[in-house]
Amino acid sequence: MAILAETGPPVPPPVDGPPPRRQLGRALKYIVTVCAVCAVATVGVVVGLNRLTGSGPVTERCTAALDGSNWYLSPDQADNAALVAGTAVARGLPARAATIGLATALQESKLINIDYGDRDSVGLFQQRPSQGWGDPQQILDPVYSTNAFYDVLVEVEGYEDMEVTDAAQTVQRSAYPDAYAQHETRSRAWASALTGNSPAALSCELAPVADADQVAPDAARDAVAGRLGRDLGLAPATGTADPNRQDPASVTVTVDATPLTPDDPQRGGWATGQWAVATAQSTQAVEVHVDDRVWLRDEAAWVDAETRLPPGEVSITVDATE
Template identity: 80%
Template sequence: MALLAAGPPAPTPAAPRRPVRRALKYLVAIGSVCAVATVGVVVGLNRLSGGGPVTERCTAELDGSDWFLSPDQADNAALVAGTAVARGLPARATTIGLATALQESKLINIDHGDRDSVGLFQQRPSQGWGTAEQIMDPVYSTNAFYDVLVKVEGYEDMAVTDAAQTVQRSAYPQAYAQHEMRSRAWASALTGNSRGVLSCELGPVADADQKAPDAARDVVAGRLGRDLGLAPATAQADTSRQDPASSTVTVDATPLSPDDPERGAWATAQWAVATAQATQAVEVRVSDQVWLRDEAGWLPADSRLAPGEVRITVDVAE
């Protein structure tokens, strides 16, 4: 019987190329160091140039976690929350409103969407929410959302995604849940239930963007009325900062929470930080704390304001 020919012997594994592997490790290590150094140089140069943060952003902290929004998103969040506070709605309503707007539009007032949907909440004219022009007004669309939400029986005890879906009737009913924690953090800050937890990292106000004192105060006063239904108590040059290129608006926030003036004050103060990009605010004072744009955070103030009082200082043209 003929024996079958054996196949070729299996090749002997080559010995590992240690020098090559070491070289690769060194290259990876060097690359990592260079990447870190590059980031450090960019950040360092940015700080030295005085141009403000590389990425402007706003933060709300809750239970040890930071939840970020862009300044534009924070500005719209301030409206959604402020509207709920002005209407006397609970913080839960704000959480539901923010989660809905985050899912529907990423909290940006867009003029397009699925079929004829537009605006912060992607409401559809064909579904009876109003005209496209009306819905593109964020004040109108926010109030329209809450008008329906408050008619949902027991919405305060419902899961966020269920409450939002009852109002919106979305094709993706579970999508709202993913935004709950971020919305809770921002709702807690903007309703004054969490204090000193909302801040924004913003660049300095450009000289070309600075307004005359009266015009700058009018911007703050207009937003206070639009978002919170508050009118400034006083509006005048700020002598405490010894800065002729600034002006301060003083607000009595007590009407927002008559039984707890400090909560109304913190709601207003953190609203003022969230809208600082639009209003050009550089300092916000409440209670015994002060938020400084240059520091991007809250610090102890040199004096305590009266309960319910808030002072918003804006840069103005000299």
């Protein structure tokens, strides 16, 4: 007896050539939909992480805004930028000098005080002991290296009107003289904020101050005072507990910034205030008050203050612990 094979629906013969246009359209729509869902999910995860209660930003960063554009640096870079620009202000140099200094340090070391480099180069500006910049230990002191850079820059006749890359090259004698130009716009944004010419233009997104990083009120005040003196040559007028904060250990340091820019105390106040924001990671600053604006670490933004400070006066509030 013959055995019949199981049968099913007829199998269509193979079709030569590309699939019908309708099938291609459906496939493309499916791929686009999947990609869109994945993109939305990714954004949602990032936003969700940023909004987790009690957590800091996924990526800590600092921003200087100029002409509608934002220019970012890491907190460590911002801390060094505050020194480079602050030194220029303290020396009575124009904002152009700060722009040249920042562009040079960005190219040479990415604004990080590194202990290595090409041949014997070290430090923020990758200065070489063999070229007479000092010994390695001196050059690795960012205060020394920054002042050494400006000591040479101010001897360059007409540097204020030179292209940034030409002025930087005249000081540095680099093997890549055109490389400084790529950092000009970013440096100009940061210089404008840190010299006080662009008020409320600099902010930082930072994690909350960890309990383990908090120090006693006196030590917190001394840390701010030390940096004010080192970077800007300023001394705090007062350093007292802040009665407006829930934590009684928090310290508010009040600074008279008018010596920075005697002819324009308001600019000196903004230079000091935005310096305080740029250095907030190391000083543990949580609030900076200038004029009628206050920067809040929790908000990562400048907001309207309840009171207006006199021109040139700045208050810096630092988290501390008993």
